[in-house]
Amino acid sequence: xxxxxxxSVNYGQHRALDNAAIRLDRxxxxxxxxxxxxxxxxxxxxxxxxxxxxxxxxxxxxxxDLTHMPADQIVEEGVALVPEGRGVFGExxxxxxxxxxxxxxxxxxxxxxxxxRVYQLFPKLIERGGQVVRTMSGGEQQMVAIGRAMMSNPxxxxxxxxxxxxSPLLCKELFANLKLVRDLGIGxxxxxxxxxxxxxxxxxxxxxxxxxxxxxxxxxxxxADPAVQAAYLGAGRQDDRPAPKSGEAHADPPARTLPTFExxxxxxxxxxxxxxxxxxxxDLVARAATSDAQNVANRRQRLxxxxxxxxxxxxPAIDTAAHGDRxxxxxxxxxxxxxxxxxNAHRTx
Ligand code: ATP
Numbered sequence: 412x413x414x415x416x417x418x419s420v421n422y423g424q425h426r427a428l429d430n431a432a433i434r435l436d437r438x439x440x441x442x443x444x445x446x447x448x449x450x451x452x453x454x455x456x457x458x459x460x461x462x463x464x465x466x467x468x469x470x471x472x473x474x475x476d477l478t479h480m481p482a483d484q485i486v487e488e489g490v491a492l493v494p495e496g497r498g499v500f501g502e503x504x505x506x507x508x509x510x511x512x513x514x515x516x517x518x519x520x521x522x523x524x525x526x527x528r529v530y531q532l533f534p535k536l537i538e539r540g541g542q543v544v545r546t547m548s549g550g551e552q553q554m555v556a557i558g559r560a561m562m563s564n565p566x567x568x569x570x571x572x573x574x575x576x577x578s579p580l581l582c583k584e585l586f587a588n589l590k591l592v593r594d595l596g597i598g599x600x601x602x603x604x605x606x607x608x609x610x611x612x613x614x615x616x617x618x619x620x621x622x623x624x625x626x627x628x629x630x631x632x633x634x635a636d637p638a639v640q641a642a643y644l645g646a647g648r649q650d651d652r653p654a655p656k657s658g659e660a661h662a663d664p665p666a667r668t669l670p671t672f673e674x675x676x677x678x679x680x681x682x683x684x685x686x687x688x689x690x691x692x693x694d695l696v697a698r699a700a701t702s703d704a705q706n707v708a709n710r711r712q713r714l715x716x717x718x719x720x721x722x723x724x725x726x727p728a729i730d731t732a733a734h735g736d737r738x739x740x741x742x743x744x745x746x747x748x749x750x751x752x753x754x755n756a757h758r759t760x
Contacts, residue, residue, distance in 0.1 A: 418468035445619035501545035512562030550581035
């Protein structure tokens with residue numbers, strides 16, 4: 412389904428990926444293992460059209476050439492990325508994040524069915540629909556990130572180190588969830604340093620060292636390979652995951668602090684974000700807002716009719732006063748992402 416041939420990436424003089432070749436089939440989990448700096452994120456970014464370096468080679472999906480397509484068109488073709496650090500909109504609610512995931516033409520007609528599918532995978536997101544994502548734990552945010560990618564109705568889901576920063580228990584849950592996504596027939600390309608758990612759910616794997624794919628095999632053979640065990644399976648390590656990067660703990664952390672962006676007039680922000688996302692971001696956010704407002708209205712109605720004792724004492728699902736601020740902040744986040752995408756496109760030209 413997904414074929415990568417002779418894919419190379421240069422950041423200036425630095426060769427970060429050298430003639431990589433991988434393939435991914437429908438309903439298959441393929442893991443890319445490699446040390447820090449090996450080129451794993453570069454590979455995923457090049458596939459998704461968001462790489463800052465100079466990209467050469469070929470990426471096809473079901474025979475369609477994705478090489479040098481704009482990032483939003485690649486999503487439209489069916490490739491969704493869950494980036495390192497999750498890429499969720501921290502100031503928006505869970506439901507708003509999911510709605511934004513369905514921005515493309517590909518996803519819009521299937522929005523209700525995809526939302527149902529996401530809720531089946533992550534039932535917790537139903538009850539958390541009105542929660543601002545920034546206030547969720549790392550594991551919960553990872554669910555939102557995967558859910559948002561799933562809302563784009565992908566054929567291929569690519570994930571960059573999704574287990575980073577999660578507690579061992581949440582890691583287990585995450586990998587179990589990825590198996591469920593695979594069972595839906597979606598191909599999963601997973602970049603991980605957590606070799607043990609990722610190989611346990613993967614069908615095949617590739618080893619990436621210093622920009623080169625040096626080995627490919629079935630996951631079971633890789634797990635049994637003494638060289639792989641020594642290099643990636645942490646012989647002698649207490650934990651089955653790599654040591655955390657400095658400053659990161661092996662606990663389910665609270666939300667990361669979101670970067671702050673330069674404030675600009677909302678109209679300008681929305682226009683340039685629209686240019687990248689390919690449709691009106693304001694419409695999307697308004698749609699998300701309407702669905703939340705509807706929920707609040709329903710809840711108020713229940714409160715007034717005194718339907719349940721619990722309903723009388725519980726807080727509204729969202730803070731409507733803060734809603735406008737959150738949406739504005741989200742537009743600035745989108746604008747920053749749009750600016751980055753434009754810069755990348757400019758560099759790779
Ligand atoms: P990690 O596991 O630490 O995230 P990785 O295998 O994902 O590592 P990449 O992020 O792909 O590695 O980076 C591969 C190499 O390319 C590294 O040497 C990195 O410093 C370099 N690199 C990555 N992005 C850029 C960039 N935008 N500009 C210059 N060099 C870059």
